[in-house]
Amino acid sequence: NRLSPIRRLSTSASSDTLPSTFKGLIVEKTRGNPPISEIRDLTPSQLPDFDVxxxxxxxxxxxxxxLAITGAPGVVRSYPIVPGIDYAGTVVSDRSGTFEKGTKVILTGHGVGEKYWGGYAEFARAKPSWLVKLPESMTTKQAMSIGTAGFTAMLCINALEKQGLSPKHNFQTKVLVTGASGGVGVTAIALLASLGYRVTASSGRKWTHETLTKLGSKHIIDRFSDEKVRPIDKELWDGVVDSVGGVTLAKAISQCKTNCAVAAxxxxxxxxxxxxxxxxILRGVALLGIDSVYYPNAKRxxxxxxxxxxxxxxxxxxATTVRRPNELSEMANQLLSGKSxxxxxxxxxxxG
Ligand code: NDP
Known part of the structure; x- marks a missing residue:
């Protein structure tokens, strides 16, 4: 963060001016039982003991x-947990003195919502090094309409550009976006189109096509469904943003032009x-792995x-809807179906 340190405050976690209870979505899972997720009254002492x-x-x-809400393996390290891998809000207090009270901040990644309690509550605690100051032109709601997925889409595009991708006159540089109507997909489309790229969206949900076109997709193709993929196929793409993996990623790689790159x-x-x-080895295609969780905070x-x-x-x-925490359990299942x-x-x- 390019923030000048302010006076170190001597407040402790227990002296935060927080209400004695506040609402949060908590997920509990016991061995052999399905997870339970419900809105409960939480207390400040249950929050992790971090400075901000x-x-x-x-x-x-x-x-x-x-995945966390539905209790699927691989995300949550220990229960009970308040999920929510990202949030934006206002600093109430900071024992480290890094942020003044009232500063608007964004958090994505760093294991929040996986190892540590996350954003689905009225209050959260974080290490100062995990927080980024909200850009002045952005609201907290806009920041979360981007969130982790959109931040990752930007990282994918930055990585492709570092590898040599650049927009040419009249939208001639062709970029494929897979998983197009998902969170990473829609943000990648909007950003790529606004940067001057010709975007092809790969999507399996026809009802989303109008929105994908509005966001800037010039062409829409179906999801790749081939069981078997030829490693080398017709050269189509100057770059690819892939959030799907599997056969889709293999097919996208096979269609990449010589010396171009795929961000996975x-x-x-x-x-x-x-x-x-x-x-x-025959086309010089570069496969760029993207991880947003531990992306250095200094560059965020x-x-x-x-x-x-x-x-x-x-x-x-x-391409954004607003929901309340009590709607999340149902929405999580829909999102994972990939057919919502x-x-x-x-x-x-x-x-709020
Ligand atoms: P979403 O669920 O919002 O989007 C995923 C999209 O993928 C869907 O909308 C759908 O698009 C497509 N899809 C879903 N199921 C299938 C399937 N079986 N076969 C082919 N396509 C499918 O998720 P996000 O955009 O939030 O995240 C996408 C992926 O990126 C996830 O795996 C997530 O974990 C990962 N991710 C990784 C990050 C990192 O740091 N590396 C950060 C953020 C996300 P459509 O209906 O248009 O075909």
């Missing part, structure tokens, strides 16, 4: 949150990678500033 207490205004529903960040369609070395301000400047906010609203007729793009959670 934040009044959470908005959180979001990401793929990982859906997700596994919504599978964890395997059924390809061979041929696209890498720059990423958020680019998002703030490049997202077409008026259009982006059409209700959820498109980003789901913001109003925690």
């Amino acid at each position: 207490t934040v009044k959470v205004e908005y959180s979001t529903l990401n793929y990982k949150d859906a 960040c997700g596994l919504a369609g599978g964890t395997s990678l059924p390809t061979s070395v041929f696209p890498f 301000d720059e990423v958020w500033s680019r998002i703030a400047a490049k997202v077409p906010w008026n259009l982006f609203e059409s 007729e209700e959820i498109i793009g980003r789901t913001v959670v109003d925690c």
